[in-house]
Amino acid sequence: MTPRLWGVPLACVALAVVLPLAGAAGVINQPDIDVFSYGVLAGMLALSLNIITGYAGPVSLGQVAFLGMGAFTTGLVATKLHLPLTLAFLVAVVGSTAVGALAALVVGLPALRLRGIYLALSTFAFADAVDHYFFNVQQLTGLGSGITVPRPHLLGVSLHEASRYVVVPLIGLALVWMFDVRLRHGRLGRALVALRENEDVAASFGVRVAWSKLAAFMASGAVAGFTGALFAYQVTVVNHSSFTFDQSLFYLIIVVVGGLGSRGGVLVAGMLFTALPRWLSFLQEWNFIVASLLLVVTLARHPGGLPSMWAEARDRRALQKGQDDLDAVLPSMGRRRPPKEDERDGSAVGGSARGARLQVEDVTVRFGGVTAVDAAGLEVAPGVRVGLVGPNGAGKSTLFNVISGLVRPTAGRVLLDGVDLTNLPPYERAARGMSRTFQQIGLVKDASLVENLLLAQHCGLPGGPGALFGSGPARRREKEALELAHELLTDIGLASYAEVRVGSLSGGQQRLVELACAIAPNPRLLLLDEPSAGLSPAAAEHLAEQLAAVSESYSTSILLIEHHLPLVTAVCDECYVLDSGAVLAHGPTAEVLRRSEVAAAYLGETRP
Amino acid sequence: MGHILQFTVLGLANGTIYALIALGLSLVYKATRAINFAQGEVGTLAAFIAWELIGRHHQNWVVGALAGLAAAAVVGYVMHRFVATPMREASRVSLTIATLGVAFTLYGLEAKVFGSSPEVLPPPSLGFQGVSVAGYLLTPVYIYAIAAAVIASATLGVVLRRTRFGLGVLASAQDSDTARLLGVPAAKVSAFTWVGAAVLAGVAGLLAGPTQGVIYPFFMSGTLLFRGLVAALVGGFGDLPGAVYGGLIVGLVEAYSIEAFVHYPGLPEVILMALVLGVLLVRPRGILARGAA
Numbered sequence: 055m056t057p058r059l060w061g062v063p064l065a066c067v068a069l070a071v072v073l074p075l076a077g078a079a080g081v082i083n084q085p086d087i088d089v090f091s092y093g094v095l096a097g098m099l100a101l102s103l104n105i106i107t108g109y110a111g112p113v114s115l116g117q118v119a120f121l122g123m124g125a126f127t128t129g130l131v132a133t134k135l136h137l138p139l140t141l142a143f144l145v146a147v148v149g150s151t152a153v154g155a156l157a158a159l160v161v162g163l164p165a166l167r168l169r170g171i172y173l174a175l176s177t178f179a180f181a182d183a184v185d186h187y188f189f190n191v192q193q194l195t196g197l198g199s200g201i202t203v204p205r206p207h208l209l210g211v212s213l214h215e216a217s218r219y220v221v222v223p224l225i226g227l228a229l230v231w232m233f234d235v236r237l238r239h240g241r242l243g244r245a246l247v248a249l250r251e252n253e254d255v256a257a258s259f260g261v262r263v264a265w266s267k268l269a270a271f272m273a274s275g276a277v278a279g280f281t282g283a284l285f286a287y288q289v290t291v292v293n294h295s296s297f298t299f300d301q302s303l304f305y306l307i308i309v310v311v312g313g314l315g316s317r318g319g320v321l322v323a324g325m326l327f328t329a330l331p332r333w334l335s336f337l338q339e340w341n342f343i344v345a346s347l348l349l350v351v352t353l354a355r356h357p358g359g360l361p362s363m364w365a366e367a368r369d370r371r372a373l374q375k376g377q378d379d380l381d382a383v384l385p386s387m388g389r390r391r392p393p394k395e396d397e398r399d400g401s402a403v404g405g406s407a408r409g410a411r412l413q414v415e416d417v418t419v420r421f422g423g424v425t426a427v428d429a430a431g432l433e434v435a436p437g438v439r440v441g442l443v444g445p446n447g448a449g450k451s452t453l454f455n456v457i458s459g460l461v462r463p464t465a466g467r468v469l470l471d472g473v474d475l476t477n478l479p480p481y482e483r484a485a486r487g488m489s490r491t492f493q494q495i496g497l498v499k500d501a502s503l504v505e506n507l508l509l510a511q512h513c514g515l516p517g518g519p520g521a522l523f524g525s526g527p528a529r530r531r532e533k534e535a536l537e538l539a540h541e542l543l544t545d546i547g548l549a550s551y552a553e554v555r556v557g558s559l560s561g562g563q564q565r566l567v568e569l570a571c572a573i574a575p576n577p578r579l580l581l582l583d584e585p586s587a588g589l590s591p592a593a594a595e596h597l598a599e600q601l602a603a604v605s606e607s608y609s610t611s612i613l614l615i616e617h618h619l620p621l622v623t624a625v626c627d628e629c630y631v632l633d634s635g636a637v638l639a640h641g642p643t644a645e646v647l648r649r650s651e652v653a654a655a656y657l658g659e660t661r662p
Numbered sequence: 663m664g665h666i667l668q669f670t671v672l673g674l675a676n677g678t679i680y681a682l683i684a685l686g687l688s689l690v691y692k693a694t695r696a697i698n699f700a701q702g703e704v705g706t707l708a709a710f711i712a713w714e715l716i717g718r719h720h721q722n723w724v725v726g727a728l729a730g731l732a733a734a735a736v737v738g739y740v741m742h743r744f745v746a747t748p749m750r751e752a753s754r755v756s757l758t759i760a761t762l763g764v765a766f767t768l769y770g771l772e773a774k775v776f777g778s779s780p781e782v783l784p785p786p787s788l789g790f791q792g793v794s795v796a797g798y799l800l801t802p803v804y805i806y807a808i809a810a811a812v813i814a815s816a817t818l819g820v821v822l823r824r825t826r827f828g829l830g831v832l833a834s835a836q837d838s839d840t841a842r843l844l845g846v847p848a849a850k851v852s853a854f855t856w857v858g859a860a861v862l863a864g865v866a867g868l869l870a871g872p873t874q875g876v877i878y879p880f881f882m883s884g885t886l887l888f889r890g891l892v893a894a895l896v897g898g899f900g901d902l903p904g905a906v907y908g909g910l911i912v913g914l915v916e917a918y919s920i921e922a923f924v925h926y927p928g929l930p931e932v933i934l935m936a937l938v939l940g941v942l943l944v945r946p947r948g949i950l951a952r953g954a955a
Binding site: 111113160163164166167168171172174175176178179180182183185186187190299300303304306307310339340341342343345346347349350353354355 | 695696697699744745748749752754755756757758759760762763764765766767769770771773774880883884885888891892895926927928929931932934935938939942943946
């Protein structure tokens with residue numbers, strides 16, 4: 055974490071010392087320093103776009119409009135408020151940042167209802183309206199003549215010369231970089247990466263999907279508005295022709311070429327595609343063509359861009375290296391003592407680590423004309439391990455989705471400790487101590503093992519600005535969560551793969567990580583959807599041991615869907631049999647599995 | 663009253679051009695679930711090719727128009743073959759971004775070959791001055807636009823609903839894997855989609871050039887593409903009849919808001935933005951769609 059946080063800011067500070075001296079000594083021309091400043095600002099804008107499109111996923115086509123709104127806010131502050139130059143500068147920076155964040159909030163509103171691609175339309179609409187209307191209001195933007203923004207003095211030093219002003223964008227970049235690192239590697243950033251990949255998985259980990267997207271929009275708009283303020287002082291005459299719509303599209307291309315989600319790549323691409331054509335004029339008319347061809351070729355050949363190729367290579371090395379350590383430990387998830395109630399504040403996981411009572415009452419789910427679940431009812435008593443078996447298509451997974459909140463039932467209720475959860479979204483249920491796994495493995499494949507385990511503790515970690523700017527309590531909780539993540543990884547024997555992306559692991563290893571994620575928040579109800587699906591017999595047996603160990607040492611209630619009957623027998627006290635959406639049988643596991651109608655349902659014989 | 667009628671006629675006439683752009687967008691969306699941001703720039707390219715022949719080399723309008731459409735079709739085929747096909751497994755967001763790359767490649771090439779200064783693409787001639795409707799003179803280019811929108815939507819409707827191949831296209835749009843297993847030729851369906859959309863873009867470009875007054879690189883990728891997108895959204899993305907009435911609605915909204923806010927140039931864009939946000943928040947599947955999202 056440390057080098058990632060400090061490398062670029064330190065370089066910025068070094069350049070902020072060197073460039074003014076070099077400029078004063080005449081070693082570097084002022085125009086060259088000017089071009090460099092533009093490059094730095096472009097890099098900052100590219101980083102802001104990366105927050106929405108790279109981390110969270112929605113395509114933003116209006117980034118330059120946010121930049122322009124920031125720049126014109128600065129213009130208004132500089133010309134209308136008649137403040138001393140230095141004070142005006144500070145007010146302008148704060149004001150532009152706020153305006154950018156607010157504008158982005160409005161544009162992001164459809165995120166509350168919609169997924170993915172439609173958000174491109176609202177950002178397009180915004181960019182178009184801002185470009186053709188707001189930027190053409192004489193009083194706001196001065197139209198063709200623009201608004202003159204005089205550069206300030208800071209601490210008694212005039213920033214008029216390019217070689218002095220360059221310090222401002224450099225410090226700006228350092229701040230934006232540190233903000234970006236904190237954002238991405240904190241609670242919000244993990245949530246964004248998760249929801250970009252799979253919103254259902256993210257929600258089951260307790261992520262408020264829509265609000266997280268809105269937060270991403272606001273963070274991105276704030277950085278763009280901030281950049282706009284520094285840009286206004288850079289150009290000194292703010293003119294609406296700097297913020298045309300095609301620029302917004304071009305930035306999107308730059309960010310994809312740099313590698314979506316890759317901070318360094320995006321920064322470099324933003325700087326290069328802005329600064330190089332200004333230095334080398336023959337590049338100017340080729341700039342668009344080169345960048346966009348690069349984009350198309352990159353996407354068609356390798357959708358993740360260059361950084362993802364590096365990440366894959368790094369994973370391969372780590373996997374080879376880790377192979378030796380792997381067999382040395384005999385992993386067991388039962389070894390870890392789950393925390394006692396008073397060891398944790400407990401508020402995050404619903405107050406108590408004891409198992410919860412789950413009641414499912416007459417739940418019916420219809421998809422169009424198909425009845426997937428038909429008035430099914432079941433109960434899991436506190437601390438009891440209950441199996442749910444039945445043939446394919448019996449409605450087991452649908453019932454699971456009703457319990458965890460991904461599917462709204464047509465009729466019926468779901469209660470946890472007597473509280474009706476039927477209308478609560480998945481993240482609310484996660485916050486109440488419900489934890490689940492998925493048949494298709496509910497992990498964020500593109501994030502590392504450690505990140506997944508931290509994400510699993512999402513509900514237990516404080517959010518908001520405190521977390522983003524690293525307040526004391528927030529840091530402490532984050533540190534504890536990290537320790538727990540490493541402990542759990544040690545328990546499943548994958549400690550040496552902590553930084554490897556989940557997608558590089560084998561199916562069996564991914565199952566273990568998923569199980570570790572499911573117990574990381576210390577759940578009161580654990581929902582396991584066919585944990586042995588897709589595993590080899592040996593891996594399934596290993597998993598069964600782990601599961602038995604978990605259920606021995608944790609007092610959580612468990613509901614387990616499984617086809618692999620030995621696993622059910624080993625783990626479950628009670629068992630429900632579901633057939634054609636209805637409960638066929640219920641009782642102690644061994645007894646139920648012996649009954650003839652159960653065998654009939656499985657083997658498809660005609661029922662007596 | 664007559665005033666309002668005039669704006670209604672103008673709005674509907676412009677709306678047919680938006681409908682043509684929206685038809686192409688919806689066709690691609692139906693097949694790939696991606697938004698084709700190159701739809702505008704393919705139209706610009708067709709307009710420039712036509713201008714090169716008609717305006718610079720004094721060829722017949724029809725010759726220039728056919729050359730423009732042929733160029734659009736080639737770009738459409740290239741997008742199918744070298745973008746959409748390799749990206750079959752990619753996410754629709756990636757494919758959407760790739761179409762942006764195509765738009766910018768075309769933009770850069772147009773600026774290099776034809777220059778950045780505005781040019782005038784002459785309108786098609788019908789041999790008469792146009793038709794007067796409700797006191798508003800519909801110039802021949804609008805009559806062509808209306809005819810093109812009717813022919814294009816009718817042709818698409820017949821091909822998709824009445825031919826074996828068209829049903830295959832619809833089946834692929836529903837579930838491409840199953841359709842392929844059932845013997846629908848996936849490559850041909852994809853080629854049809856992209857070439858069809860590109861030709862629609864070309865038609866829109868040939869008509870929008872004269873109605874906009876001048877053509878220049880990117881002229882169709884800003885406000886015009888935006889109107890096409892709003893039209894497709896209003897009608898419900900992927901809904902072809904919806905694209906047509908969506909285009910007409912956007913044309914009307916635009917014409918009325920120009921009339922209402924004559925002293926605030928650019929304000930119609932804000933109204934359209936409000937329309938987009940409203941549709942996205944309230945009826946994201948299109949304003950006439952059955953059931954909300």
